[in-house]
Amino acid sequence: MKIAILTSGGDSAGMNAVVRSVVKTGILKGCEMWVVREGYEGLVRGNKEYRQATGTDSPPLTNESSQIPPVGATGSTLNIVNSLRFGDGDLLRDGTGDYLGGRTLKGRYIVRVGWDDVRGWFAEGGTLIGTARSKAFRTHEGRLAAAHNLVKEGIDALVICGGDGSLTGADVFRAEWPKLIEELRSQSKITDAQASAHAHLKIVGLVGSIDNDMSMTDMTIGAPTALHRICEAIDNINSTAFSHSRAFVLEVMGRHCGWLALLAGVAGGADFIFIPEQPPKGKPWEDEMCEAIQHHREIGKRKTIVIVAEGAIDIELNPIKADYVKDVLTERLGLDTRVTTLGHTQRGGRPCAWDRILPTLQGVDAVSALLESTPETPSYMIGVRENKITRVPLMEAVEMTRAVAQAVSDKDFDKAMSLRDPEFAESLDGFTATASLTKVPNLPEGQRIRIALMHMGAPAGGMNAATRAAVRYCLRQGHTPLAIQNGFRGLLDDNVIELSWLGVDSWMARGGSELGTNRTLPSVDLGAVAAKFQQWNFQALMIIGGFEAFNGLLILEDGRKHYPAFHIPMVHLPATISNNVPMTEYSLGSDTSLNALVDACDAIKQSASASRNRVFVVETQGGRCGYIATMGALATGACLVYTPETGTTLDMLRRDVKFLKTRYNLDVKGKSEGRLVIRNEVSSSVYTTEVLTNMFKEEGGSLFDARSASLGHTLQGGIPSPMDRQRAVRLSLKCMAFIERHHALLQQQPAKTRHATGESAAVITIQASSIEWVPVQEMLHHADMVNRRGKHAWWSNIKELVEALAGKPALR
Ligand code: ATP
Numbered sequence: 001m002k003i004a005i006l007t008s009g010g011d012s013a014g015m016n017a018v019v020r021s022v023v024k025t026g027i028l029k030g031c032e033m034w035v036v037r038e039g040y041e042g043l044v045r046g047n048k049e050y051r052q053a054t055g056t057d058s059p060p061l062t063n064e065s066s067q068i069p070p071v072g073a074t075g076s077t078l079n080i081v082n083s084l085r086f087g088d089g090d091l092l093r094d095g096t097g098d099y100l101g102g103r104t105l106k107g108r109y110i111v112r113v114g115w116d117d118v119r120g121w122f123a124e125g126g127t128l129i130g131t132a133r134s135k136a137f138r139t140h141e142g143r144l145a146a147a148h149n150l151v152k153e154g155i156d157a158l159v160i161c162g163g164d165g166s167l168t169g170a171d172v173f174r175a176e177w178p179k180l181i182e183e184l185r186s187q188s189k190i191t192d193a194q195a196s197a198h199a200h201l202k203i204v205g206l207v208g209s210i211d212n213d214m215s216m217t218d219m220t221i222g223a224p225t226a227l228h229r230i231c232e233a234i235d236n237i238n239s240t241a242f243s244h245s246r247a248f249v250l251e252v253m254g255r256h257c258g259w260l261a262l263l264a265g266v267a268g269g270a271d272f273i274f275i276p277e278q279p280p281k282g283k284p285w286e287d288e289m290c291e292a293i294q295h296h297r298e299i300g301k302r303k304t305i306v307i308v309a310e311g312a313i314d315i316e317l318n319p320i321k322a323d324y325v326k327d328v329l330t331e332r333l334g335l336d337t338r339v340t341t342l343g344h345t346q347r348g349g350r351p352c353a354w355d356r357i358l359p360t361l362q363g364v365d366a367v368s369a370l371l372e373s374t375p376e377t378p379s380y381m382i383g384v385r386e387n388k389i390t391r392v393p394l395m396e397a398v399e400m401t402r403a404v405a406q407a408v409s410d411k412d413f414d415k416a417m418s419l420r421d422p423e424f425a426e427s428l429d430g431f432t433a434t435a436s437l438t439k440v441p442n443l444p445e446g447q448r449i450r451i452a453l454m455h456m457g458a459p460a461g462g463m464n465a466a467t468r469a470a471v472r473y474c475l476r477q478g479h480t481p482l483a484i485q486n487g488f489r490g491l492l493d494d495n496v497i498e499l500s501w502l503g504v505d506s507w508m509a510r511g512g513s514e515l516g517t518n519r520t521l522p523s524v525d526l527g528a529v530a531a532k533f534q535q536w537n538f539q540a541l542m543i544i545g546g547f548e549a550f551n552g553l554l555i556l557e558d559g560r561k562h563y564p565a566f567h568i569p570m571v572h573l574p575a576t577i578s579n580n581v582p583m584t585e586y587s588l589g590s591d592t593s594l595n596a597l598v599d600a601c602d603a604i605k606q607s608a609s610a611s612r613n614r615v616f617v618v619e620t621q622g623g624r625c626g627y628i629a630t631m632g633a634l635a636t637g638a639c640l641v642y643t644p645e646t647g648t649t650l651d652m653l654r655r656d657v658k659f660l661k662t663r664y665n666l667d668v669k670g671k672s673e674g675r676l677v678i679r680n681e682v683s684s685s686v687y688t689t690e691v692l693t694n695m696f697k698e699e700g701g702s703l704f705d706a707r708s709a710s711l712g713h714t715l716q717g718g719i720p721s722p723m724d725r726q727r728a729v730r731l732s733l734k735c736m737a738f739i740e741r742h743h744a745l746l747q748q749q750p751a752k753t754r755h756a757t758g759e760s761a762a763v764i765t766i767q768a769s770s771i772e773w774v775p776v777q778e779m780l781h782h783a784d785m786v787n788r789r790g791k792h793a794w795w796s797n798i799k800e801l802v803e804a805l806a807g808k809p810a811l812r
Pocket residue numbers: 008009010011040132133134135137138139162163164165166167168169170172209
């Protein structure tokens with residue numbers, strides 16, 4: 001199959017990762033890969049200008065002479081290596097974008113690309129193949145020219161990465177395709193043979209949009225990076241707002257979708273937000289906002305942050321503008337208020353880890369979707385639900401997205417909310433629950449609970465955010481949030497304090513553990529722990545932590561046989577950079593850690609390429625779980641990864657050295673290249689980082705040098721990532737709801753003989769596309785207690801993908 005990829009509409013971080021992934025996957029599957037520059041405009045223009053300028057009808061590419069045998073033809077792994085010969089480097093960054101791998105592209109918009117043409121594209125923001133909004137493509141003549149250009153190059157499969165407009169354009173194009181072909185044939189622009197060979201157009205869409213405005217997918221490519229940029233700005237503004245006791249009104253992007261404003265509100269700990277889907281109802285919004293902020297100021301808050309989406313409106317659809325919000329705050333509350341409009345800073349910059357991983361996995365699936373597609377199958381959009389890559393009919397998603405805008409313009413805001421993904425509504429609930437304090441608690445005296453909160457194990461990004469959310473939820477409801485400081489050891493020393501609404505205000509952006517954390521298990525003295533539960537009258541417990549926390553909960557549940565004090569609802573919210581808690585695909589802190597790794601590796605890679613060919617062996621933490629190493633390798637484009645799960649053998653090393661030599665031999669001479677190898681610190685006790693580095697150095701000879709870098713505790717990250725913050729809030733509130741539910745059930749039993757069921761001691765997990773509660777005893781069946789990880793790792797096949805995308809021949 002000949003597949004072309006284009007990026008269209010507004011640019012977004014992660015588009016380059018899509019192109020890289022699609023191009024490499026396509027080559028691996030034996031396809032011929034092309035890129036279309038400047039979106040649909042490039043499709044319409046084709047290579048005519050080049051032909052006219054040069055008189056060459058079929059312009060050869062510099063390296064085109066080295067033929068690529070399709071991988072599928074023989075199944076030989078050598079073919080993959082051969083295909084590396086095609087393309088000889090990155091897009092030359094000369095400011096024109098008119099060169100690719102040393103080849104001039106002037107006047108050429110549909111360009112065949114090879115493996116190495118997309119090297120290093122991960123770390124680049126925006127889209128290197130250009131994007132545009134094409135008026136011509138909206139016309140029949142434009143699409144006819146586009147079809148002609150594709151047929152001329154023999155292409156009949158398209159991958160489109162763009163927003164809902166671009167995907168609609170793709171669908172229109174596909175539906176019209178048979179007619180376009182017939183028209184071209186009847187005008188004798190194409191032959192009968194060409195017409196029958198190109199009877200159908202296959203398309204697949206990926207959503208590249210910073211607004212996260214597409215229905216039927218949790219996340220669009222570029223939205224996480226935009227949220228990073230916004231949160232960085234809010235974190236910076238927070239400190240100056242605090243110093244001067246000021247109010248700041250931040251305008252963020254989102255003309256029709258309030259996702260960025262909402263998530264920035266949640267992750268940035270804002271006081272008030274305005275989004276198009278849910279304008280303040282009930283009273284004039286000015287009153288509602290001023291009352292909430294006045295209340296916060298009365299409690300003692302020194303700073304105020306209000307976030308306004310670009311397309312924010314009131315219930316009468318009148319725009320709400322940042323300057324007007326500022327005037328209201330200044331005039332009514334007398335606050336020293338400033339406006340900051342983040343504008344295009346939100347679009348740009350290096351993609352965050354998630355905007356490298358998600359597009360890579362989606363790109364792989366996009367190629368599979370094309371290869372599986374038939375004239376009867378619908379065009380798919382590749383999406384994601386929680387942690388699962390999904391395929392949904394493209395037009396269904398587009399229509400649902402349009403329906404949101406329609407519902408908003410019909411003032412049917414409840415419908416607009418219901419058409420957004422469940423995560424959107426949950427995030428709004430999360431914002432409401434954590435942003436403001438009600439004057440009177442929601443629950444009557446008899447339903448209020450004393451909830452103990454504890455951190456356990458190593459610190460992880462998001463632990464404090466989860467605690468903040470729990471505390472604020474508790475106070476709204478009327479529960480008492482009791483922080484156990486320094487884990488079970490602290491409990492035995494009576495280090496228990498009641499947390500306040502204001503006391504946790506700045507915890508959202510704080511790394512580490514504000515409560516203090518250690519690895520002491522309750523088995524240190526279970527009887528004494530039970531006595532402390534009784535003494536403090538804990539009616540529920542939430543433990544935030546990693547494998548220890550799971551183990552701790554297991555011990556407490558087991559202790560119910562002997563100690564009535566443990567017959568209370570108890571939950572574990574997984575938080576560990578190692579992401580080694582069984583059954584859950586995600587733990588708080590793992591995203592922060594991946595971002596720390598990506599930042600470090602981008603810098604290392606730059607250094608590795610700067611002087612001479614150099615392989616960097618980067619050592620990561622992660623205990624006996626290879627998650628961080630593997631996903632980090634996927635996010636940084638590392639070429640090899642070593643994990644405890646697969647171990648390291650001499651045979652493996654021999655193959656890896658051979659692969660590195662082959663790879664460096666294929667590189668363009670005179671241009672130095674850096675390559676990353678990621679190694680989990682305990683993947684082998686014999687083949688250590690030092691041994692590996694020395695071996696690569698020795699074997700590399702004059703081809704390449706080797707160095708090592710150990711990332712150590714830097715991987716715990718400083719400031720938690722927005723993803724960890726928002727998931728912390730969402731999962732923490734689910735934990736609170738779980739506690740309330742099980743507490744109510746227990747209250748139905750007589751106090752003296754109260755017996756908690758196994759279900760009431762559970763771990764909150766993310767499994768593929770859903771959030772599941774798993775009783776801790778059931779978790780035990782899925783845990784490898786010796787190696788402190790789950791028995792099954794959902795990411796186990798990612799190592800193969802990492803190495804395949806680096807061009808390493810797979811073992812067959
Ligand atoms: P963003 O979310 O950044 O606005 P988008 O993909 O929605 O991205 P649009 O400007 O709506 O951006 O669409 C991009 C391009 O897709 C248009 O310039 C046009 O070429 C094409 N396109 C959009 N809608 C159609 C349509 N109905 N028919 C044909 N082409 C279309």
